[in-house]
Amino acid sequence: METSPARGMKDYLPIEAALRDWMLGVILETYTSRGFQRIETPALENLDRLIGSGGGENEKLIFKVLKRGVKLEIAGADENTLADLGLRFDLTVPLARYWAHNQPKLPPVFRAIQIGPVWRAERPQRGRYRQFMQCDIDIVGEPSVLAEMELITVSVEAAARLGVRNPVLRFNDRRFLDSVLDWAGVPSEAGPAVLIALDKLDKIGPQGVLAEVARLELGEKASGNLARFLEESSASEELPMGFFAEIGLDEAVVADMVAIASLSACATLGGTKLVFDPTVIRGMGYYTGPIYELGVAELGFSIGGGGRYDEMLGRFGRPAPACGFSLGFERISLYLHEQGAHGAVGAPQVHLRISSPADYPIALAMADRAVARGVRASIEGTSKKLRAVIRHLLEEREGAVGAPGAWIAVVELSGADLKIHDVTGDCPELSWLRD
RNA sequence: GUGGCCGUAGCUCAGUGGUAGAGCAGGAGGUUGUGACCCUCCCGUCCCGGAUUCGAUUUCCGGCGGUCACCCCA
Numbered sequence: 001m002e003t004s005p006a007r008g009m010k011d012y013l014p015i016e017a018a019l020r021d022w023m024l025g026v027i028l029e030t031y032t033s034r035g036f037q038r039i040e041t042p043a044l045e046n047l048d049r050l051i052g053s054g055g056g057e058n059e060k061l062i063f064k065v066l067k068r069g070v071k072l073e074i075a076g077a078d079e080n081t082l083a084d085l086g087l088r089f090d091l092t093v094p095l096a097r098y099w100a101h102n103q104p105k106l107p108p109v110f111r112a113i114q115i116g117p118v119w120r121a122e123r124p125q126r127g128r129y130r131q132f133m134q135c136d137i138d139i140v141g142e143p144s145v146l147a148e149m150e151l152i153t154v155s156v157e158a159a160a161r162l163g164v165r166n167p168v169l170r171f172n173d174r175r176f177l178d179s180v181l182d183w184a185g186v187p188s189e190a191g192p193a194v195l196i197a198l199d200k201l202d203k204i205g206p207q208g209v210l211a212e213v214a215r216l217e218l219g220e221k222a223s224g225n226l227a228r229f230l231e232e233s234s235a236s237e238e239l240p241m242g243f244f245a246e247i248g249l250d251e252a253v254v255a256d257m258v259a260i261a262s263l264s265a266c267a268t269l270g271g272t273k274l275v276f277d278p279t280v281i282r283g284m285g286y287y288t289g290p291i292y293e294l295g296v297a298e299l300g301f302s303i304g305g306g307g308r309y310d311e312m313l314g315r316f317g318r319p320a321p322a323c324g325f326s327l328g329f330e331r332i333s334l335y336l337h338e339q340g341a342h343g344a345v346g347a348p349q350v351h352l353r354i355s356s357p358a359d360y361p362i363a364l365a366m367a368d369r370a371v372a373r374g375v376r377a378s379i380e381g382t383s384k385k386l387r388a389v390i391r392h393l394l395e396e397r398e399g400a401v402g403a404p405g406a407w408i409a410v411v412e413l414s415g416a417d418l419k420i421h422d423v424t425g426d427c428p429e430l431s432w433l434r435d
Numbered sequence: 436g437u438g439g440c441c442g443u444a445g446c447u448c449a450g451u452g453g454u455a456g457a458g459c460a461g462g463a464g465g466u467u468g469u470g471a472c473c474c475u476c477c478c479g480u481c482c483c484g485g486a487u488u489c490g491a492u493u494u495c496c497g498g499c500g501g502u503c504a505c506c507c508c509a
Contacts, residue, residue: 004482004500057507060436090509118509123436125502127509134509196507283507304509328509388461390470410470421470 008130
């Protein structure tokens with residue numbers, strides 16, 4: 001019997017789940033301390049809400065759920081009549097529906113936290129799964145760039161508190177990209193293809209991008225202008241104000257970019273670099289303004305990203321400006337794991353071993369006293385070798401996050417006799433176990 | 436979804452057309468200085484299915500899973 005999880009999905013060992021719980025706690029604490037409020041939405045949405053939501057390529061990757069109840073008529077039916085629900089592929093579309101449904105009960109400017117699994121039927125790879133957790137924060141009702149500034153600073157703070165070192169936040173603006181395409185003379189129907197080519201700049205280089213653009217046969221003028229744009233397209237901490245002026249970029253867009261760039265002076269950003277990167281595109285079709293991605297040098301993919309999607313909420317009947325930032329939980333967990341964080345939260349620990357059920361009550365009393373002191377306590381029989389138990393305890397402590405290096409003691413208890421094994425070599429006096 | 440590589444013990448990996456090995460880990464026991472050392476024994480449908488073959492873990496095909504590159508993205 002095959003026992004591995006379904007393709008692209010994962011089981012988590014206790015030690016892995018503990019790391020995830022710790023991460024979740026840090027993220028929630030960071031977000032709530034900045035005034036964001038947690039909400040929950042269902043994993044399933046009506047299919048017609050997922051399709052046509054502006055999810056771009058992701059709409060092709062929806063896991064569809066068959067109709068249930070009365071017998072399904074399979075023969076001759078297509079998938080659209082057989083399925084009416086789908087697993088969400090992100091948390092933004094559900095949030096838009098949520099806002100439309102609950103807006104009267106929500107604050108005028110709503111700061112939402114949404115943490116949960118999403119599903120995409122992609123071909124799995126490292127750092128890329130078919131079920132993965134996203135940690136979204138969104139601000140609904142704030143039209144100005146203040147919302148982006150808040151999302152970016154808070155998300156970067158969360159990443160820093162998780163132990164992500166030297167991240168880089170690359171930002172761009174959909175309105176700038178539209179403006180570039182317009183200035184270059186790219187017909188609107190060729191826009192998406194040009195953007196896709198542009199997105200590959202870091203992989204295939206300027207020549208590669210130009211080769212792809214040439215294939216689109218946009219004509220001499222547009223190609224030439226795009227080549228000119230590529231010269232200006234190096235990611236940089238300085239905004240190319242001259243180029244902005246040259247293409248006649250709207251002053252309001254320039255002002256927003258200046259505001260975002262100014263965040264590099266903020267304390268909570270710590271060592272995070274903020275760079276303007278004209279090649280940040282992002283696939284979601286629903287973005288309308290600033291867009292951004294958070295990355296680290298060690299990984300070949302981003303650990304977070306987001307943008308403004310002012311038009312999407314209107315699709316659900318209640319128009320409102322909105323933008324969001326999503327942290328990639330699995331990718332950050334992968335990063336932390338590769339940085340050596342293999343373990344659980346390491347609070348001090350007493351492991352009590354008893355050889356007879358008669359000793360359970362007294363062991364329980366000791367465990368209670370330990371717990372009252374903030375010490376984890378577990379009670380177990382002696383069916384396993386002491387050696388194996390100790391080895392496993394030390395293994396779990398290895399690379400622990402939260403309270404790394406906390407002491408561990410194994411206490412063998414038999415009637416009135418206590419034998420204390422100082423597993424970590426630094427455990428304190430445990431006389432309080434008896435009183 | 437397309438293409439490449441890969442899939443042998445819990446882990447890291449050898450190996451072979453005649454049903455399999457090492458190191459570490461685990462289990463049972465012995466010794467003991469009982470969290471050390473040493474000793475004995477145990478632990479594998481060689482991913483699944485089909486084909487070729489007297490015979491396949493080893494070749495071929497298909498599937499499943501992983502990984503890398505596309506694509507896209509958290």
